[in-house]
Amino acid sequence: MTRARPDAVIVGGGHNGLVNAAYLARAGLNVLVLERRHVLGGAAVTEEVFPGFRYCVCSYVVSLLRPEIIRDLDLARHGLEILPLESTFTPLPDGDHLVRWADHDRTRQEIHRHSHRDAEAYDEFGRLMVQLAMAVKPVLEMAPPDPASWRPRNLASMARLAGHFRGLGAEKLAALVKLMTMSSADFLDEWFETEALKATMSASGIIGTFLGPRSPGTAYVLLHHYMGEIDGAFRAWGFARGGTGAVSEAIASAARGFGARVRTEAPVERILTRGGRAVGVLLASGEEIEAPIVVSGVDPKRTFLDLLEPEDLPRDFVDAIRRFRIRGSSGKVNLALAGAPSFTALPGDGAHLRGAISISPTVEYLERAYDDAKYGAFSKRPYMDIVLPSMIDPGMAPPGRHVMSIFVQYAPYELDGGWNDARREAFGDAVIDTLCEYAPDLSDLILHRQVLTPADMEETFGLTGGNIFHGELSLHQLFFLRPAPGWADYRTPIANLYLCGSGAHPGGGVCGAPGRLAAARILRDRRR
Amino acid sequence: MCLKRMEAPLLRGTPLHPRTSQLCQAQNWRRWAGYVVAGSYELLHEREYFAIRTTAALIDVSPLYKYQVTGPDAERFLNRLIPRDVERCAVHQVLYTPWCDDAGKVIDDGTVARLDPDAFRLTSGEPNLRWLQDVAAGLAVTIGDISESLAALALQGPASREILQRLSDASLADLRFFRLTHALVAGIPTTITRTGYTGDLGYELWVEPDQAIPLWDRLTDAGAGYGLLPAGMLALDVARIEAGLPLIDVDYIPSNKALIEQQKSSPYELDLGWTVRLDKGPFVGRQALVAEEARGPAWRFTGLEVAWDSIEGLYAELGLPPALPLTAWRVSVPVYSKGEQVGYATSGCWSPILKRYIALAHLRSAWAEPGTELEMEVTVEHRRRRAAVRVVRKPFFDPPRKRALPGAEGVRGVSGSAPASGAPSGAGDAG
Ligand SMILES: Cc1cc2nc3c(=O)[nH]c(=O)nc-3n(C[C@H](O)[C@H](O)[C@H](O)COP(=O)(O)OP(=O)(O)OC[C@H]3O[C@@H](n4cnc5c(N)ncnc54)[C@H](O)[C@@H]3O)c2cc1C
Numbered sequence: 023m024t025r026a027r028p029d030a031v032i033v034g035g036g037h038n039g040l041v042n043a044a045y046l047a048r049a050g051l052n053v054l055v056l057e058r059r060h061v062l063g064g065a066a067v068t069e070e071v072f073p074g075f076r077y078c079v080c081s082y083v084v085s086l087l088r089p090e091i092i093r094d095l096d097l098a099r100h101g102l103e104i105l106p107l108e109s110t111f112t113p114l115p116d117g118d119h120l121v122r123w124a125d126h127d128r129t130r131q132e133i134h135r136h137s138h139r140d141a142e143a144y145d146e147f148g149r150l151m152v153q154l155a156m157a158v159k160p161v162l163e164m165a166p167p168d169p170a171s172w173r174p175r176n177l178a179s180m181a182r183l184a185g186h187f188r189g190l191g192a193e194k195l196a197a198l199v200k201l202m203t204m205s206s207a208d209f210l211d212e213w214f215e216t217e218a219l220k221a222t223m224s225a226s227g228i229i230g231t232f233l234g235p236r237s238p239g240t241a242y243v244l245l246h247h248y249m250g251e252i253d254g255a256f257r258a259w260g261f262a263r264g265g266t267g268a269v270s271e272a273i274a275s276a277a278r279g280f281g282a283r284v285r286t287e288a289p290v291e292r293i294l295t296r297g298g299r300a301v302g303v304l305l306a307s308g309e310e311i312e313a314p315i316v317v318s319g320v321d322p323k324r325t326f327l328d329l330l331e332p333e334d335l336p337r338d339f340v341d342a343i344r345r346f347r348i349r350g351s352s353g354k355v356n357l358a359l360a361g362a363p364s365f366t367a368l369p370g371d372g373a374h375l376r377g378a379i380s381i382s383p384t385v386e387y388l389e390r391a392y393d394d395a396k397y398g399a400f401s402k403r404p405y406m407d408i409v410l411p412s413m414i415d416p417g418m419a420p421p422g423r424h425v426m427s428i429f430v431q432y433a434p435y436e437l438d439g440g441w442n443d444a445r446r447e448a449f450g451d452a453v454i455d456t457l458c459e460y461a462p463d464l465s466d467l468i469l470h471r472q473v474l475t476p477a478d479m480e481e482t483f484g485l486t487g488g489n490i491f492h493g494e495l496s497l498h499q500l501f502f503l504r505p506a507p508g509w510a511d512y513r514t515p516i517a518n519l520y521l522c523g524s525g526a527h528p529g530g531g532v533c534g535a536p537g538r539l540a541a542a543r544i545l546r547d548r549r550r
Numbered sequence: 551m552c553l554k555r556m557e558a559p560l561l562r563g564t565p566l567h568p569r570t571s572q573l574c575q576a577q578n579w580r581r582w583a584g585y586v587v588a589g590s591y592e593l594l595h596e597r598e599y600f601a602i603r604t605t606a607a608l609i610d611v612s613p614l615y616k617y618q619v620t621g622p623d624a625e626r627f628l629n630r631l632i633p634r635d636v637e638r639c640a641v642h643q644v645l646y647t648p649w650c651d652d653a654g655k656v657i658d659d660g661t662v663a664r665l666d667p668d669a670f671r672l673t674s675g676e677p678n679l680r681w682l683q684d685v686a687a688g689l690a691v692t693i694g695d696i697s698e699s700l701a702a703l704a705l706q707g708p709a710s711r712e713i714l715q716r717l718s719d720a721s722l723a724d725l726r727f728f729r730l731t732h733a734l735v736a737g738i739p740t741t742i743t744r745t746g747y748t749g750d751l752g753y754e755l756w757v758e759p760d761q762a763i764p765l766w767d768r769l770t771d772a773g774a775g776y777g778l779l780p781a782g783m784l785a786l787d788v789a790r791i792e793a794g795l796p797l798i799d800v801d802y803i804p805s806n807k808a809l810i811e812q813q814k815s816s817p818y819e820l821d822l823g824w825t826v827r828l829d830k831g832p833f834v835g836r837q838a839l840v841a842e843e844a845r846g847p848a849w850r851f852t853g854l855e856v857a858w859d860s861i862e863g864l865y866a867e868l869g870l871p872p873a874l875p876l877t878a879w880r881v882s883v884p885v886y887s888k889g890e891q892v893g894y895a896t897s898g899c900w901s902p903i904l905k906r907y908i909a910l911a912h913l914r915s916a917w918a919e920p921g922t923e924l925e926m927e928v929t930v931e932h933r934r935r936r937a938a939v940r941v942v943r944k945p946f947f948d949p950p951r952k953r954a955l956p957g958a959e960g961v962r963g964v965s966g967s968a969p970a971s972g973a974p975s976g977a978g979d980a981g
Binding site for chain 1: 593594596597600603604605709775776777858866869870871903904905906947
């Protein structure tokens with residue numbers, strides 16, 4: 023099976039590594055992807071952990087998968103079908119509820135039930151967010167300029183950016199600055215009075231961070247939810263038929279279609295360098311693979327601190343990478359259920375179970391959940407973002423049965439005393455007990471339960487610190503600062519070694535953007 | 551008498567109306583051949599569309615015109631009527647076909663199902679009885695208008711086979727694309743054709759009108775665990791554009807309704823050349839089609855894809871996010887090449903599954919090659935602008951499961967990476 027020496031090896035078959043491989047292969051490069059696990063997809067996987075029940079083990083909704091990737095790689099032909107997530111249902115402890123539906127009028131009526139003012143504010147808020155999303159979008163699409171560089175290309179991009187924001191006008195600029203600096207809860211306080219609405223909206227700002235809804239800098243993520251509406255990703259918050267793994271499978275199929283080779287169970291132990299250039303990789307098996315280009319789809323810490331020798335890199339760069347924040351704060355509980363759970367606040371298995379279910383009754387509730395984590399414990403009553411994939415795609419479970427995906431915060435990586443089996447189960451119990459306060463019949467429906475702590479995520483999925491985004495998506499780690507100042511253009515201090523995973527701009531989530539933008543950078547460098 | 555006639559509703563309900571009207575929360579009704587059918591059942595048609603593409607959808611297609619053709623000359627008659635070769639149509643086979651006037655211009659299109667050596671069923675978009683009878687002159691054939699005595703339900707989508715199999719006494723495992731079988735479905739005598747207007751795996755079920763509601767209900771029950779939904783015309787319209795299937799009165803004007811010559815189209819001009827068998831012997835319009843085939847058609851009916859950057863750019867100039875047609879449009883829109891009009895698009899929509907803005911267009915042949923870069927008119931904030939478009943092959947979406955037999959398509963179609971079959975058209979039962 024001796025095949026021509028690859029032009030590029032890609033370390034890690036996560037969805038970004040696969041996107042990168044597909045674009046490079048499409049451009050004619052001989053590409054080899056090396057994945058450590060037996061399945062592709064990294065954190066975007068579907069696995070049949072319990073017979074007949076397909077779990078979205080980690081990532082459960084597809085947020086912002088770039089539509090141009092779906093088009094460029096013809097992912098529909100490779101089987102990708104993203105179904106809309108219809109609603110967000112917030113059950114409340116007092117038996118009431120709040121649901122935001124896909125249909126605008128219906129949502130307004132529902133919010134109106136809680137507050138007339140908020141129903142009106144909701145529209146205005148949406149309008150402002152769309153305007154701001156329009157303003158920020160070009161920044162996301164650009165490979166970020168380096169503000170500390172005097173190279174003409176960079177200066178031109180910086181000038182364009184500055185001009186772009188100046189054109190916004192004072193009012194919107196002010197809102198943008200607020201969004202960049204305030205906490206999501208404070209920002210939303212300026213708009214709304216309904217607690218459940220504020221809490222549920224601000225929750226999106228804390229996902230994947232070690233921050234609470236009152237921590238400054240969390241407001242920015244609110245924008246992300248409106249981003250999809252402006253770029254043809256409509257209902258970008260969707261669910262892939264077959265689970266999130268289907269996204270990775272479709273991308274892998276496209277990559278293979280362009281001639282890329284993909285190997286699983288091929289963990290890379292070292293990235294080999296010679297004279298400051300990457301020259302290939304060494305597998306754990308001892309096999310060496312030479313390649314003039316090495317692309318890493320694993321997180322920055324693992325790439326630079328584990329797969330390379332310290333002397334390969336400049337000291338200040340190593341320092342920056344060591345300081346890169348990658349504190350895991352989330353857990354995941356996946357359940358196989360004998361039937362659909364019924365919530366006291368809205369009984370039955372109606373449309374509200376086809377969207378997200380958010381356990382976020384008040385901002386204070388979320389902040390208290392954070393308090394536990396600040397001092398080294400998992401939240402006794404955590405924030406949860408839940409979906410029932412089988413309600414949307416019945417193929418995820420046997421007929422009439424269900425799978426439930428529960429994303430949980432907070433579960434700190436650095437738990438007091440460390441994670442072990444007993445603490446994992448205690449964490450799982452806290453999740454189920456909390457949820458049973460809203461859906462009492464749940465505990466009787468559970469056929470199987472899988473609990474993932476940040477330590478498990480590190481061990482199983484290679485996510486350093488168990489951070490779901492390869493590094494927190496807080497402002498000081500975004501744009502030209504991701505992963506390190508001066509190195510946001512997918513290049514690294516080592517020539518011909520590139521970064522293409524979520525640790526690079528624009529960051530985490532099943533969006534594929536880092537993989538695509540890194541490929542563009544690599545192809546441009548090759549032409550030089 | 552007279553009073554009674556005045557009390558009759560202006561628009562009729564189909565045999566399924568008592569059921570569909572209970573389900574239609576959106577109160578969104580569309581007119582079709584003098585009937586009302588649901589436009590969408592839910593407030594948004596989005597889920598109904600996704601049911602067609604990812605689970606299964608139940609669609610009331612009873613307003614179709616249907617004709618029973620029987621008698622010793624039935625095959626001869628149809629061979630005279632349509633450009634396809636009916637001699638080669640096996641019993642239990644179904645043909646998709648247009649039919650033409652003497653000048654080779656398309657009057658209508660539909661399916662011909664061979665029930666027996668001497669018995670066929672024909673569907674059409676417009677009433678055709680008079681034309682059929684005229685063409686049948688001198689032949690030993692009986693043509694019955696069974697439009698009202700036969701109800702039709704389309705069950706479409708990847709899960710349709712499994713759902714239908716649960717109720718059907720006939721095996722669907724070997725029912726191929728564009729073939730039919732008779733079966734008891736939940737005990738109801740049904741003709742099942744593996745046909746549809748979605749370009750996906752699917753079936754159409756033909757039953758006595760009084761059996762339509764019981765059949766609908768049983769299918770709904772059987773499909774509950776599979777995500778089956780009733781779907782209306784809005785969802786169907788998006789699916790059929792993705793499948794590249796032309797719609798009469800929208801994408802072409804039937805020649806017997808056209809007021810001027812330019813309004814008419816030949817099969818070649820509708821990209822239906824693959825249905826025309828000039829070598830099979832005489833049929834209505836053949837002479838004209840022979841001549842047209844020799845000189846090449848003046849027009850082509852093709853797919854267009856709107857370049858995303860272009861449409862986004864037009865809106866961005868005004869500081870707006872692009873407004874995309876989430877509901878299909880059905881108006882004529884000019885298409886240009888370097889400022890000169892070279893054609894017009896007749897249907898278009900945003901394809902949710904492809905994430906592409908697609909359209910069906912009539913183009914002068916010189917500009918109809920796939921890959922040709924053209925411009926299409928779009929209205930952006932009340933102003934006429936032109937977006938870059940590219941000519942692409944139809945169908946836009948053509949999943950292998952559409953034609954595949956079970957077992958051949960991989961697990962739930964997720965691994966469906968096999969290239970689409972090279973058949974000439976998505977309409978097609980060809981190949
Ligand atoms: C629990 C959880 C829930 C999430 N929920 C969502 C969500 O709902 N929506 C959303 O958009 N995002 C979600 N995310 C985030 C999202 O899944 C990730 O940001 C994204 O999948 C990361 O993709 P990637 O390709 O950049 O990296 P990864 O998916 O981490 O891929 C890296 C790959 O490299 C492999 N690897 C590691 N080391 C080596 C080595 N030495 N040699 C070879 N291979 C190696 C890994 O096995 C892995 O396959 C979630 C993440 C987690 C963990």
